[in-house]
Amino acid sequence: MAGDDDRNDPNRKGLVLTEEQLRRRKARNVAIAVALAVLVALFYLVTVFKMGGNVANRQL
Amino acid sequence: MSMIEENRVEAVAALPGPSLAGVEDYLALLKPRVMSLVVVTALTGLVAAPAGLHPVLGAVALLCIAVGAGASGALNMWWDADIDAVMARTAGRPVPAGRIAPGEALAFGMTLSVGSVLMLGLTANWLAAGLLAFTIFFYVVIYTMWLKRSTPQNIVIGGLAGAMPPMVAWAAATGTVGLESAVLVAIIFMWTPPHFWALCLIKSDDYARAGVPMLTVVAGPNETRRQILLYAIALAPLGVAPAFIGLGGALYLAVSVVVGIEFVRRAIVVYRVREGAEARKAAGKLFGFSLIHLFALFFVLLVEKAVGLPPLTAPIAGWM
Numbered sequence: 001m002a003g004d005d006d007r008n009d010p011n012r013k014g015l016v017l018t019e020e021q022l023r024r025r026k027a028r029n030v031a032i033a034v035a036l037a038v039l040v041a042l043f044y045l046v047t048v049f050k051m052g053g054n055v056a057n058r059q060l
Numbered sequence: 061m062s063m064i065e066e067n068r069v070e071a072v073a074a075l076p077g078p079s080l081a082g083v084e085d086y087l088a089l090l091k092p093r094v095m096s097l098v099v100v101t102a103l104t105g106l107v108a109a110p111a112g113l114h115p116v117l118g119a120v121a122l123l124c125i126a127v128g129a130g131a132s133g134a135l136n137m138w139w140d141a142d143i144d145a146v147m148a149r150t151a152g153r154p155v156p157a158g159r160i161a162p163g164e165a166l167a168f169g170m171t172l173s174v175g176s177v178l179m180l181g182l183t184a185n186w187l188a189a190g191l192l193a194f195t196i197f198f199y200v201v202i203y204t205m206w207l208k209r210s211t212p213q214n215i216v217i218g219g220l221a222g223a224m225p226p227m228v229a230w231a232a233a234t235g236t237v238g239l240e241s242a243v244l245v246a247i248i249f250m251w252t253p254p255h256f257w258a259l260c261l262i263k264s265d266d267y268a269r270a271g272v273p274m275l276t277v278v279a280g281p282n283e284t285r286r287q288i289l290l291y292a293i294a295l296a297p298l299g300v301a302p303a304f305i306g307l308g309g310a311l312y313l314a315v316s317v318v319v320g321i322e323f324v325r326r327a328i329v330v331y332r333v334r335e336g337a338e339a340r341k342a343a344g345k346l347f348g349f350s351l352i353h354l355f356a357l358f359f360v361l362l363v364e365k366a367v368g369l370p371p372l373t374a375p376i377a378g379w380m
Contacts, residue, residue, distance in 0.1 A: 021078045031083045042120055046183050049116045 081164070085154040089137055089165055090130030090172075097354065098129040098225045101248060104358040105226030105241055107365045108307060109233035117183055121232040124180035125225055127172050128192045132199040132221065134169030138162050139204050143270040149263055169200075184232035191231050195224040209271070212278040219252030220245075226358075240307045243298075247357065250298050254291040254327060255350040257284050261330070261343035285331045288346070292327035296320035299357055308361055309369045315360045319353045 017025070102125045106118050113121060137144065137155050145156035154160040160168075173196050181189030203218030211217075223245045230241035257275055260267060261284060264276040276284045299316045302308035308316070326346045333342045364371070 015078060017078050021080060024080060024082050025078075027083050028079075028081065028086075031086070042123075042179070045116055046120055046179075049114050050183070052114070 079159075079161070079164070081154065081160045085159045086168060088154050089134040089160065089168060090127075091133030091136075092130075094133060094222070095126050095130050097351075098222075099126050100355060100358050100362070101244070102126070102225035102229040104362045104365075105229030105244060106233050107362055108240065108244075109230045111234045113184060113233050118233070121180055121184045121188070121229065124176045124183065125192060125228050125232075128176035128180070128196055128228075129225065131169045131172035131176060132196045134165055134172065135196075135200040136204045138165035138169060139200070140208070141165075143209075143272060146270045147263075147266040149266055180228075180232065185235050187235060187237075188228050188232035191224065191228045191237075195221050195228060198224075210273070212273050212275040214273070215256045216253050219249050219256075222252055223248035240302070240305055243301050243305060243307070244358075247295070247298050247301075248354065250291060250295045251350065251354055254288040254295070254323075255347065255354075257288050258330065258343045258347035258350060260284065262340055262347070282334060285334065289324075289327045289331045292324045296324055299353075302357075302361065303372050306371050306373070309364045309371045311369060312357075312360045312364055313372065315356055319356050323349065323353050 099122065102122055106113070106122060112118065137153055140150075141153075141155040141162055144150035144153050150156065155162055155165050173193075177189050177193045177196070180192050199218065199221035203214065203221055207214040207218050226244035226248070227237055227241040230244075231237050260274045260276040261281055264274070264281065267274040268277045275287060297320075299320045300313065303310075303313040303316065323346075326342070326349050330339075330342045330346050333339045363369075
């Protein structure tokens with residue numbers, strides 16, 4: 001695609017992010033990754049603790 | 061330049077521009093200071109409830125309530141960006157300052173609202189989740205969108221949203237709502253007007269410029285001082301009430317009496333001192349003390365439960 005081909009072209013027109021914008025975007029991405037990891041951990045913990053001892057009581 | 065390239069350049073120029081928002085801006089959308097109050101009051105509701113969730117599930121429930129409160133704050137900042145922009149106290153918030161686009165704040169707030177309610181339902185129960193959803197709805201739609209710009213009673217009625225966290229937490233722990241949680245809600249509900257009006261006495265010009273009909277703007281500072289005093293007088297016995305319904309112990313009784321009297325004393329000072337820097341100082345001190353007052357009441361309840369201090373015998377226990 002044309003958009004991908006000229007990604008490293010210094011004469012490329014359109015948005016070119018500044019260092020500060022790149023830094024903040026990276027920080028946002030890291031925060032989203034952390035939030036997703038926390039969500040995974042929360043769902044895991046809630047599942048385990050909601051089941052609790054009931055796992056042993058299930059009908060076999 | 062081809063027509064396609066020209067169109068592309070024009071389309072890019074029309075975009076809102078790359079986001080300058082940092083992580084701290086998204087955290088600011090959650091109103092962390094309000095969240096800290098919510099965490100303390102909800103934690104008290106959770107710990108004081110007779111039936112308990114598993115500590116891990118309780119912690120997740122508490123997180124859901126805190127995130128739900130934060131989501132309300134984000135949606136409030138999305139809707140109120142226009143008036144926030146003209147008030148000195150709020151002009152630096154992420155949306156009016158242009159660091160976060162209004163649509164981003166809306167999406168952020170809605171995502172967290174739905175996520176926190178669903179997560180609370182799955183973790184605790186759907187009564188608690190329903191109450192959290194009601195709290196968010198009441199704060200965003202009833203208070204922010206409707207009451208705030210239409211009546212000087214905005215924060216009196218809207219204060220219910222800020223008062224609900226102990227009841228949501230109580231429901232999460234017990235699956236029901238009892239008289240005890242209703243009393244905790246009533247304390248925060250009655251505390252909110254004098255707390256907020258004390259701030260309004262200092263920031264009245266801000267609200268007038270933004271066209272928000274706060275009591276100080278519509279009825280004047282002296283009527284506001286009178287109302288502050290009335291609410292402070294009503295709040296004092298209400299603050300003591302948990303000691304008489306089997307919720308608070310001797311320590312709570314002592315602390316609630318002391319802070320209740322001090323709150324009334326400071327409200328009297330605000331009522332009497334009406335001119336100049338001294339009047340602003342008195343209002344500022346009342347505002348600061350109101351935070352200590354609420355934290356003290358809920359923190360002592362929390363400590364009593366945590367260390368196992370027994371509640372006083374409830375004279376009306378037979379009614380419940």
